[in-house]
Amino acid sequence: MEVNRGECIDLKRERETSTIVSEDLAVWWAGGRVQLEERRALERYFFNNPEFDDAVPPSCLSYKERYEHVLAKGTKFIAKLREWQAKDKQAQQQDKDSVDLQLIYEFRTLLSGPLATALFQQSFPLRLHFAMFMPTLLNQCNEEQQRRWLTRAWHMDGIVGTYAQTELGHGSYIRGLETRADYDVEEEEFVLNTPTISAYKWWPGGLGHTANMVVVLAQLYIRGKHHGLQTFLVRIRDEQTHEPLPGIDVGDIGPKMGANGVNNGFLGFRNVRIPRDQMLMKNAQVLADGQFKQAAHPLLIYGTMVFVRVIIVRDVMFQLLQAATIATRYSAVRHQSPIDPNAKEPQILDHLTQQVKILPQIARGICFRLAADVLWAFYQRVMKQLETKDGSGPLAELHALSCCLKAVCTQDAVEGIDVLRKSCGGHGFMASANFDSIHGLAAAAFTYEGEHTVLLLQTARFLIRQFTDSLKRKVLPASVTYLRNAAPLSWGDNLLENAARALEISATGQLRDAWQWQQEQRQSHSRTEHQVNNLAGRRLAAAAALHGHAYLARNALQQLEQLKRSTNQGLFELLQQQVELFILDTFQRQLGAILKWNSVNGQQLKQLEQRYEQLLGILRPNAVAIVDGFDFHDRVLGSTLGCWDGRVYERLFEEARRNPLNQETVNHSYHTHLKTLLQPSKL
Amino acid sequence: MEVNRGECIDLKRERETSTIVSEDLAVWWAGGRVQLEERRALERYFFNNPEFDDAVPPSCLSYKERYEHVLAKGTKFIAKLREWQAKDKQAQQQDKDSVDLQLIYEFRTLLSGPLATALFQQSFPLRLHFAMFMPTLLNQCNEEQQRRWLTRAWHMDGIVGTYAQTELGHGSYIRGLETRADYDVEEEEFVLNTPTISAYKWWPGGLGHTANMVVVLAQLYIRGKHHGLQTFLVRIRDEQTHEPLPGIDVGDIGPKMGANGVNNGFLGFRNVRIPRDQMLMKNAQVLADGQFKQAAHPLLIYGTMVFVRVIIVRDVMFQLLQAATIATRYSAVRHQSPIDPNAKEPQILDHLTQQVKILPQIARGICFRLAADVLWAFYQRVMKQLETKDGSGPLAELHALSCCLKAVCTQDAVEGIDVLRKSCGGHGFMASANFDSIHGLAAAAFTYEGEHTVLLLQTARFLIRQFTDSLKRKVLPASVTYLRNAAPLSWGDNLLENAARALEISATGQLRDAWQWQQEQRQSHSRTEHQVNNLAGRRLAAAAALHGHAYLARNALQQLEQLKRSTNQGLFELLQQQVELFILDTFQRQLGAILKWNSVNGQQLKQLEQRYEQLLGILRPNAVAIVDGFDFHDRVLGSTLGCWDGRVYERLFEEARRNPLNQETVNHSYHTHLKTLLQPSKL
Structure with a gap:
């Protein structure tokens, strides 16, 4: 059996023929060259250390063994991370005895980022000490309590x-x-x-x-x-x-x-x-x-909830793109089902039906990123305002937007991860493909820190207030200004503008429908306000979700304006295509709502669909180079199907060989059980 | 801590106030009183036997331990099942030495049915001996080979x-x-x-x-x-x-x-x-x-593939309804989020947003059942025809329909199970809720025995042939006759007829679009036929999926006509409501395609949506009694959230206490690892 240790031929060719520079994307994605190199250095520091290798695939362990394994590894991880930070900070001559807020935040980020994903895949038990316990002490202890607990807690002193x-x-x-x-x-x-x-x-x-x-x-x-x-x-x-x-x-x-x-x-x-x-x-x-x-x-407590949701949008965006990277590379390595029966079986990524599963998920992840960045900047701006003056106005908008995006992005990310998993056929079902762990984390985020429907209904309450304000011609916050625009869709030359506007009109229409339904329930029946809200719940939640999709589309278009100035031409074109695919894809997925609240004729729909399919063909040749640009280390992906070298079948095998069940050719339960059944005397 | 050993108050009240007779549904569902009692007797035979209890929750075992556990249990299962069958057959004085075909089929059914679900939840290694190995020997051995291998294999003689x-x-x-x-x-x-x-x-x-x-x-x-x-x-x-x-x-x-x-x-x-x-x-x-x-x-080989797909439609229907039963009972026990802040927190099933997650899945499962029964009868009819004359005509239709329903039903079942899991919030995420195992089996069925997209494209090939036949005014097979009807939607008084017809028109429109797209690609470019098919792949798959939805809706309406004669009034009304909810729900989910290919005005949509929400309210009071009627034994559901008595919190706890990790108050890895980190000296 030939085992090829290098990059496989298919991926090599994909990279050679791509027209984009993956490293440009990687630099932009990391937030700059320095950040990219720092992250790479940190990853090398850990991944080159054999202490952090797993002797046995964690998915083969018992629940108890898994706990023991991650606790041991987690303990080493914290210790090594402290060493790394100490080295880093010594240069800056910081006072190591006082608790450094910046340090805590950095630590928290490291414990939730790609590094921790690589080491644990399904998280580890010490994370919450830094992610929730320390921040709560910081926010809710008075000064005396802070003196007593904070330094001890930071040092994990008992x-x-x-x-x-x-x-x-x-x-x-x-x-x-x-x-x-x-x-x-x-x-x-x-x-x-x-x-x-x-x-x-x-x-x-x-x-x-x-x-x-x-x-x-x-x-x-x-x-x-x-x-x-x-x-x-x-x-x-x-x-x-x-x-x-x-x-x-x-x-x-x-x-x-x-x-x-x-x-x-x-x-x-x-x-x-x-x-x-x-x-x-x-x-x-x-x-x-x-x-x-x-x-x-109370606004400060509010603030923490908002913070966590902002982080979640970023987390699921990463998870979606991890899954997209795995599926893209696998689809470039896997050959199946001839398009032409006389030709060789093509890479499955050449099937249009495969492109439509994968490429829109990449675009979706990138546009989630554009929204996550804006949301984070908005959060920081509001928090700063709160320190100096009354920021309750923007806080309400921030709160609604974070609820909405948390709900919509987790939903779409979970769905996308599942589509990507299924796009890898049977092998996507293997634990070693790692979709399972990625999906599990995103699925947890769908529910925790504000259950999906609860958050949509909270968003809807804000939207209904804005909608009634809009009827009174009041000025509305930026993210909902479109509610004041009562003009119907006017289809112009700019397809993306048409699509984004159609989404906004749909959100407005759905919101008006929910509001009118509330009014009807109020007037024609002797119902309490709360019963009215319950009866309108389904419509309100639908309006909030549409608002989220409209926001994501509009925001992506707006960010593109910024990016035109801040990126080189190649990178800008790449991002422009991603935004275009995302908006056209969102339009298709929301087609029911779009056609319910807009008048779009068959010719216009045809134009849009043709462009959508055309774009898939345009993006296909760069697909591998684009996911390379997210610069996920193989350890972060943790997938037999998604590694940089594309040695899919070899890795599936290597992983199977490591399974403890395969260390013996005959399992003892053959002798204790199966053998009895196979004796003819048994009858 | 009070632990209530009886039926919880909420479920007791649900059952007392329901207006339907669960047992009537149970009898119909099982196919008759005799079948129902036989199944119950078999379940008692196994479930009262402590040999089949699990000492440790299987989800806590290592992969190797799990294998050893299921092999031991599977061996006992086969042996006991033989005892049961021997007892059963002795009365009929069958020749025990020859291989009885009927016996193999029965055995195969037992090994894949609710009993095996209850005992293994994630299947077991001996199943394929009877499900695939024996049938292949039967179908592909010549007579001499049958004599040599069949009896030995049936007896598992070595x-x-x-x-x-x-x-x-x-x-x-x-x-x-x-x-x-x-x-x-x-x-x-x-x-x-x-x-x-x-x-x-x-x-x-x-x-x-x-x-x-x-x-x-x-x-x-x-x-x-x-x-x-x-x-x-x-x-x-x-x-x-x-x-x-x-x-x-x-x-x-x-x-x-x-x-x-x-x-x-x-x-x-x-x-x-x-x-x-x-x-x-x-x-x-x-x-x-x-x-x-x-x-x-070759038709005979074809036949086996069809058989397996027919079975899969039935399997995922059961899985969807298992999940629906769990979610319904949990939603009647769980109290959360006041509708009126001055009142007690309601059962979450009282929230309209919860009803819309759960009730349509029950209706979906019931309508899948109506289709699975028809498909099974169709399969048997065609197989009988094949023995006597050339049945290649109906075989092509049967093949296409089985491909299509396998693809559409697995997709919708997987999606439904996921919606139901999410409807149970955090607790739905626990392994002990068992959505995980149920979802895993359905998700596997989505891919195996014909990958989803591959099957849709196979269906589409058949549909395109029928469509071009329809242009030539040829007679079409029953399941696609609607393709000949070119009349646009005429909205009448019968909402369900409107919805079913709108779905058929959408399927026809989408098919015509795919076909025209193929024509365009052929004419305007120098593409091969295979490239043309690839470029039309997305549209073809969409047409096939729409055909599946249209078929399910139309079939449900047709079956209702039969049921009017064969069921009592109470049961008929129940099934009628389920069919109505299913069709309105399908309409809403396919709204994009419906509005693309039909002209439906705002007033008509409003009417439909109002009836949809009204139905949810009508069905709510009988929800628990309906899922009781599926008569899933607690062991089949295997869920802490879904048991008949509703003791959700107690069971979550009992299950947690059984976890081997919880058998010690302090895990040894505290001493070997964590303790070191907690020493102040470490710095």
């Missing part, structure tokens, strides 16, 4: 923490949480309890067997009076022995569809006491005598 | 087999298979070889470590001359030791997105010799002197 909000019985509707903290005035302590089975904390990452301290959301009661949800810092495991402390019932919630490295846990309290100063007191205080003081700036 | 067709490099396009069998005239033997890595057999179920004999598809060469694909029977493991025989390279291909109990394997040959009489000789013979004789009736 502390590994997580954030416990969601309960078995309550997710999206956090006011329904049942865990309670009763203040005991005599002892100056809070007493935590889990009153019912549905009140158990359920889901926090790292909670199962890893964290020894937890930030807990619980309903505060003082002398039987309810004071809303507050945040408490609770030690749950002994600092030395790691045994759960008295009254603590903690464990792992078990295997999931994905993200199986997280060690998600459950947690119950039975009369667990903590001192008064372990309620996080920045936003609300309980004094020794039981007096309660609210001092919150 | 034989456990599988069917090896797909290779690492070739799936859908089987002419591309590379494994070769060279006839050695001197020795009167075939010599099997795997010439390249891509020629390795890859995917056959049970091949990894279980099967000791394999039916192999290979390219036959006699004195260097190619004689097409033939089928060979090859022993690959020693009958006594189970060790791979010389020249055999065999093993497991590794973990997958689902179906992880199958033990899918790879297989390579290096000069493996088998006697001449182990080529299966019913359809083609090689004589001792190397003469080759073709005697195939």
Whole structure:
């Protein structure tokens, strides 16, 4: 059997004949040459270290073995990352004893970025210590508490923490949480309890067997009076022995569809006491005598939620493009089903039906990126405004936009990853293809940090307010200005402008329909406002989703204007084609809504569809070079089908050979079970 | 913590207030009272036997442990099933020594039905012995070979087999298979070889470590001359030791997105010799002197492919309804997000946005069933015709319809299962909810036995022929008669007739568009016929999918006419509502195509949408009683969220407690790894 160790012929030819420069795209994609080289250096630092290789494919491990494996690897990862940062920072002569905010943010980014993807694929249990536990301490401790906890937590000095909000019985509707903290005035302590089975904390990452301290959301009661949800810092495991402390019932919630490295846990309290100063007191205080003081700036809490959603848009964009890279390379290596029965079987990427599965997903990922960048800049601008003056106006728009894009982008990314997986046929179904892990992470993001439908309905509430404002001819925020434009579609020469405008008109039409439906329900029946909203729910959610698609299309067009100035011609053309494909693809996918709310004739539709198919043909020859430009390291892709060298079949085999089941030619269960069945005497 | 052992209050109330009789549905669904009771008795026989309980949730096992677990359990399953059948058949005094065809078919059905789902969830390695190996022997052995192998194989007398067709490099396009069998005239033997890595057999179920004999598809060469694909029977493991025989390279291909109990394997040959009489000789013979004789009736091979696709439509229908049952019960137990903030949180099934996720999937499953029954009857009719006369006419229609429905139903079932999983929020993501296993099986069916796009294009080829026939005013087969009706949509009082007709017009329009596009490409460019087909691929596939949707809608309406006579009034009304919801839902989902090819005004759309939402409200109170009527045993559903008693939170907990990781309060990797990181001295 010939095993070729170099780049396979197909990919070599693809790269040689491409008309774009992948490295130009890579530099732009990374945000600059320096950033690109930094990331590459960091990746080399880890990937050249054999400590981080897996002896056994993690998908072959038991759930328990997988935990042990990722905890060991995660521990080494944190230690090495500290070494790397220390080296990096020494040059800048920073004070290493104080907690550096910038450092925490950098750390958090590193723990969620491509490097961590490469090392863990399904995440790991120490991530939330930095991603949620530390930020909560930063945001919600008063100064004294910060002094006491922050440096220790940063150094993990006896502390590994997580954030416990969601309960078995309550997710999206956090006011329904049942865990309670009763203040005991005599002892100056809070007493935590889990009153019912549905009140158990359920889901926090790292909670199962890893964290020894937890930030807990619980309903505060003082002398039987309810004071809303507050945040408490609770030690749950002994600092030395790691045994759960008295009254603590903690464990792992078990295997999931994905993200199986997280060690998600459950947690119950039975009369667990903590001192008064372990309620996080920045936003609300309980004094020794039981007096309660609210001092919150609720907008700041709001801000954290927005932040997480902004990050998620970026995460799923990466996941979608990982999947697209794998599918593109595989489709250039796989030969199947002759187009001409007398010719050799072509690369499957030559089939138009394959192009239409893959190329629009690349375009989609790139346009998600254009939106994620804008959203991030918007977030930073609003946060800065909040520090100085009242920024509640832009905050509402930011909140709505982040809800909407989180919902729409996770939905489309999950769907896209699935299309890409299916485009790889049977081999896409193998765990070693890694679509499974990628899909699992994106599918989790679809639900967590604001369930999909809940977020669309929140967006719709904002849109309905804007819509009624538009009827009063008020000025609207930038992202919804189009709601004021009542003109019907006027089909011009610019196909993309036609398509983007048609999407906006559809969103407006759908929103008006939902609003009118609410009005009708109000007038003709004796329904409460809440029943009215429920009955309009499906229409409101549809309007919010259409708004998201319209926004993504319009934003991509606007960003193109900027890019014309900031990129070289080759790169600009590439991005222009991607934006074009994205908008035409969105138009096709939303065709029902478009034709419902616009008048587009057969000739116009034909023109658009022809251009769409033509574009696929134009982009086909550069497909491999484009995905090369995302510069995903083979370890990040983690896929037998997607590696740079295209040695697909060899890698599928190598991975199968590493399976512990294949280390013996005969499994012992043949002797203990199967053999008995195969004896003729058995009858 | 209160643990309620009975039916939970919510489900009790749902059942008490329902206006339908679940048992009536159950009887109809099972095909009659006798069939229902037989199935229940068989389930009791197995489920009351503690031998078939799992000590550890299979999702917690390593890949190797899972294999050992399912092989042991599968062995017991086969043995017990034989006992059950023997008891059953003794009454009928059958000859137990001859192979009974009926018995094989029954066995095959049992091994793929709800019972096997309950016991294995992700299938098991012995299934293909009965599902593919035995049927191939039956269909392709000549009489002498049947005498030699059939009884032994049926009794598993030293034989456990599988069917090896797909290779690492070739799936859908089987002419591309590379494994070769060279006839050695001197020795009167075939010599099997795997010439390249891509020629390795890859995917056959049970091949990894279980099967000791394999039916192999290979390219036959006699004195260097190619004689097409033939089928060979090859022993690959020693009958006594189970060790791979010389020249055999065999093993497991590794973990997958689902179906992880199958033990899918790879297989390579290096000069493996088998006697001449182990080529299966019913359809083609090689004589001792190397003469080759073709005697195939290729239609019979065709027939097997059709059979498998007919079965798949039924399989995914069951999978979709399993998922719908789980989601419906969970949505009646889960309370979240007040509709009115002053009231108690409602069952989430009261949210319209939740109803629209779940109820249409139930209707979809029921209408898939109506189509699967018709397809099965059609299949049996055609097979009977083939025995007596030339049935090639109806066979082409049957083939196209089975391709189309396999493609469309697997696509929609997979999508539906995913929607249902997401409707259960975070808990739907838990492995113990079992959507993961259900989705995995359906997702596999989307790709295997004819990849989705390949099947749609095969359907389209048939449709294009029918379409050009229709232009010549020829009589068309029943399933495509509508292609001759050129009248535009005339909107009448019957909403369902309007919707079904609009779908047919859309399919016709899309087909005409694809055909015209082919014509244009032919005329205006110097393209080959194959290039033309490739360029029309996207449009052809879209036409075939629309045809499938139109067929499902029209068939459901037609079946309703039959059901009016054969069911009692309550059951008929229930089925009528399901058909109505299915057709309106299909209309909404295909809105883009509908509006592209039909003229439907705003008022008409509004009417349809209002009725759609109204129906959701009408069906809501009976939702739990309807899914009860599918009569899935809790073990079949295998879900913490979907059990009959609705004890969701208790079961999630019980399952988590059984996880081996939770058997120790402190995992040893704390001491070996995490502790070091938590020492302040580390810095």
